Amino acid sequence: MVQLIDSDIRTREVLDWRGLHILHAGMSSCSQKLRIFLNLKGIEWQGHEMNLAASETYGDWFLGINPRALVPVLIWDGAVHIESNDILTLLDGAFPEPRLIPSEQAAEIAAMLQQEDELHLDMRTLSFRFVMARTKSNKTPEMLARYDDGTGTVNGASDHENRAHQIEFYQRLAAEGITDEAVRASARKFRTAFDDLEQRLSATPYLLGQTITVMDIAWYVYATRLQFAGYPLDRLHPHVRAWWGKLNDDERFSREVQPPQAILETIARNHAEWAQTGNALTDITGF
Ligand SMILES: N[C@@H](CCC(=O)N[C@@H](CS)C(=O)NCC(=O)O)C(=O)O
Missing domain, CATH: 1.20.1050.10 (Glutathione S-transferase Yfyf (Class Pi); Chain A, domain 2)
Incomplete structure (x- = not known):
């Protein structure tokens, strides 16, 4: 379960957010999954839409909430949860009706x-090429360097390995498009x-x-x-x-x-x- 600890959260204003807030994007598949889940559960939430084409998640404000620069993020009464599947699991426990992760099938x-x-990066590969027709990287080398500068932590650790997959994806996209x-x-x-x-x-x-x-x-x-x-x-x-x-x-x-x-x-x-x-x-x- 990835819930950030206090020292991971550099954008401090979110600590005061009450209720359920979701940082998400319209065309992000992980955000779509979470929104459908919330619809089926009938859970009330407040949305904060991020513009992925404009690389908004690579800006300081968002990196101070999720150093992985990824949506969705759940902020629930000031607690910051990242990783869509962990968010689903957490919410299924807290809002059991209708049960979407039955305990006997949990494993x-x-x-x-x-x-x-x-499969997420494979989905991005096919999606960028055949849906968004985006075969050039929208991340500059400076953006990627700042993203990986080591200041963002998850559970107090540098989390470089998780960021490395994203960096590799965008560096390859810049170098060769989607082959x-x-x-x-x-x-x-x-x-x-x-x-x-x-x-x-x-x-x-x-x-x-x-x-x-x-x-x-x-x-x-x-x-x-x-x-x-x-x-x-x-x-x-x-x-x-x-x-x-x-x-x-x-x-x-x-x-x-x-x-x-x-x-x-x-x-x-x-x-x-x-x-x-x-x-x-x-x-x-x-x-
Ligand atoms: N493992 C993460 C994957 C999330 C992810 O890859 N999100 C994508 C959108 S679907 C994103 O935020 N991309 C930002 C970007 O690449 O600029 C999760 O399940 O939450």
Whole structure:
């Protein structure tokens, strides 16, 4: 569970925030997961939207709240919690109705959430290239250096290792964009994961059985984003596509993942062009 200790929190004003505050971003998949969770629970919260395209999480104010520069963050009566999956686990304990992490499935869910978290940079790879069409880094070398200057701590420690993954991602993006090889490697991981989900969903209506759990939320978000990227979910994983469609009919899910109109138009334009030039996700992966 990642709750910052007092000396980690350099933006001191948040210590006075009462109630539940979420720092998040509209198109951030981890934020989408948390917002859907809050909708299903009916939890009241106050939002603080961060602009990721403008690298707002790399500014001093945000780094003083989360030295990892990532959303979402929960600030609850002045306590700062980072890492979306830890936040979900914490809130499921505090607001048990409806239970989305049943105790008898807690160990399996923890393992599945970790696997989902480990796919995060692969999701970013496919999302940047095929949804946002962002193949250049929006982080300057100075920004990355300041991010990694060692002043930000998590539980009193420098936390360099966690930041190193982000730095490596953005340095590689600056150096080579998002290559076809990177696309293939990331897409293959999702195909394997979806094959597992396909098996589960051929036997039960939800990923872990008869009732909805946090895993349905987490994978709904990934399945949505990948379809926007042009991943052929319907052709490769029909049970997953049917399950996704059922969840998508519930606007507590769908309203959180809908890109703004401008992005939808860009996606449509780009996909039409890529289909013509052989640069769609299916062309590159051969799926
Ligand atoms: N392990 C983290 C991952 C969070 C994460 O990667 N957030 C992304 C958005 S989905 C972010 O804040 N990116 C900021 C940026 O790259 O500029 C969690 O689960 O909370």
